[in-house]
Amino acid sequence: MPSSPPADLLAELEAMIGGEHVLTGAEAIAPYCEDWRGRRHGIARAVARPASVDEVAKIVDWSRRHRVPLVPQGGNTGLVYGGIPDDSGQAVVVQLGRMNRVRALDTADAVAIVEAGVILQTLQQRAAEAGLFFPVSLAAEGSCQIGGTIATNAGGTAVLRYGNMRDQVLGLEVVLPDGQIWNGLRTLRKDNTGYDLKHLFIGSEGTLGIVTAAALKLHAAPRSRATALASVRDFAAAVRLFQLAREHAADVLSGCECFTEACRALVETHAPHVAQPALRGGVYVLLQLDAASPEIPLDAILEGILAAGFDQDIVEDGVIAQSLAQAEQLWGLRENITEAQKRAGPSFSHDVSTPISAIPDFVERCLAALQALEPGLRPVVFGHIGDGNLHFNILAPAGLDPSRRHILQEQVETALYDLVAAYRGSISAEHGLGEMKRDLIEHYRPSLDSELMRAVKRQFDPSNLMNPGKAVRLL
């Protein structure tokens, strides 16, 4: 196919959305071409910043006519290189930050209609101002955008009670790879009229179209909260404590997080400003209860869980926050692990899930495998135990020769992911595949799954211009 000279191409793009919204030049586009941790640098022709769904549709139509690959990007907070361009230099990044309107916030129906570029925290705040609650909460919430959280089906700390991003979506507006605008912005709680197309786009990492807006469920605002930190011997006890919490408090259990003593010690060393609790143990479990009804005695329910945990020799020690400030201190420990880990040196990260009951065996076998591989590896294991989702991170051995790092990383990955597979788990519980795990997943996923996904991709995007090379490998 004949292609226009590059200058004409971009001039056409500029005419469509305004020259000031088409960024070019290495320096101007650099922040959009690398991931936020600075680990992967891609190359793009330009960065386009459309302000409306019609402009996005024009860009997609332009990309189709000129065969220019598009990389949709939100807040660029992803961890798997899903929202940045590859090395080909062919792609244009479509950055959706200017589409940042809350189009509607309906308190009667408890629904918000927001554009892709709205920052997650902004939505949380707008919902709170309206006396409601948007539950998806994650570390990057101050900069990640709704479009990206939908494209990656983001998780976080409230999945246990409210589900992933997928579970919040009532409807979507999507620009399809052929440039048509699909208006699926419905706000219905029930609708059984054919295939539920929105689920195809959620979690598809921009490979089937560009999400430009979403209708999202809002929830009743919690009016009371109770938080506890318990120390337990090991992951077996942590899982049993979660099960106790589910049994005693299913109605109000919002979070059940865990981290090891190694994580706590890492925070103590590398994030000394974080308050430390008095208790010590092998594994810590953070429990959070929330209630919209002030009549619900959260403290009593939480005490009941801990008391049952003591009685059954599950809990070794525990503390219940006596104030919101104390609750935030307990969360501070959990929330500063990633930062402490970063300060402690290079590490290998893994976002895995298994059935919840498999966690103790899984962790034990992983630790043994790592020990056998290289005794200097220092595991930093934490995560959302109530979802069966662990961030199984590992600090590289002190003084590791940089030339050996890549080999060791691969060995660690293989050891861990083989065990994930043995427990029928997932090698990406909440972060997605992006470019990072696109090939790796082929090894762990049944080939029929991959074939079906490729067939869907080819049908929606026969020219492979929508975020090519991400999530789905085309043979």
Place this chain on the structure above:
Amino acid sequence: MPSSPPADLLAELEAMIGGEHVLTGAEAIAPYCEDWRGRRHGIARAVARPASVDEVAKIVDWSRRHRVPLVPQGGNTGLVYGGIPDDSGQAVVVQLGRMNRVRALDTADAVAIVEAGVILQTLQQRAAEAGLFFPVSLAAEGSCQIGGTIATNAGGTAVLRYGNMRDQVLGLEVVLPDGQIWNGLRTLRKDNTGYDLKHLFIGSEGTLGIVTAAALKLHAAPRSRATALASVRDFAAAVRLFQLAREHAADVLSGCECFTEACRALVETHAPHVAQPALRGGVYVLLQLDAASPEIPLDAILEGILAAGFDQDIVEDGVIAQSLAQAEQLWGLRENITEAQKRAGPSFSHDVSTPISAIPDFVERCLAALQALEPGLRPVVFGHIGDGNLHFNILAPAGLDPSRRHILQEQVETALYDLVAAYRGSISAEHGLGEMKRDLIEHYRPSLDSELMRAVKRQFDPSNLMNPGKAVRLL
């Protein structure tokens, strides 16, 4: 394509699954060829009753080789002719009732793996015996099967809190139209590794493959319950009462149902065994709270809702059940409306949804339109007001000439569905499309939605042998 003589065809089928499991002969297959209300009679070559996923795969392969359409069928309790054959006489019904094993029930992970032919009530009971809870509950639960509830994304009375069938599914096993078995029976709470294929099959009414088993979420068993019936002036007040309930009791609100005074009177006349409450009003709202934590003061919370309702002039009268027997009496009213309506004579049924806040206006305009059309029409409006889902049924005028019935039914449908469309609602909130609404939906759904669905259907089932003519119209 050459086709074998019919006798050879069925002999081959019999050899695969056993002669006694291939039913032929008009009388033997009649119950599988008509819907349970006896409104629609189809014709089939035979009814095949496989006992395993391998047998289903063989049947699908056989159907593909011989170009025989298949109609998957569960308990045959559908309301839209989705699970029965058409008039062509070409199809074989695949009845999944022999695949009725609960393959696993894991209390630690709160997951059940069940085959398609397991009856919904059986799953509810098995979960209860294990101290857990399966929340999907609907009128046909004593005979509908899990496979059918997944294929139709069944709803019911607990959607408000727990979601539709879709929301219970962690994984599926599906025989694809090409005869391959897709093993997507995962039990993970979080997994972001590519397109979430299971959502394509859920609600697809057997047109993309045959669901043979599912991994389903179980929930903590409610240990206490509180139920109230309130009378309110009209639907505006009913919606406001629902909103009050959501605000006061979001953590524990399991059901919010409604019905009109006409419904109550119909039950009184045609189901006189059902206990009648003392209160009277224009519309009745049934509220149910459930809690897993016995510490939660459900009665106090329910009283708080009603008290707020009185204060704000929303509630006219109310009664809180003082025992489980009384709660069942209150539910008895709601649950006997369909039966009473059936006894009252011929009627036109509509399963619609709108945004919840639109219900009052929507109902008012519907009633006006019906009055204008034919003053003898008698609306019987009830349903799941908390989901925005009304069963907008209408008793035909007394003494209606049967020859006029079909015309009037069409006029009523057009009047109602045009108003549903005006409020961006759904003409099938929970019953699906089947054969009944397959063409009608084309008028109300954006054509792009239909095009996308047809593309998916063609890709998965290029020979159009999986439940052809249901849910999706191929041009």
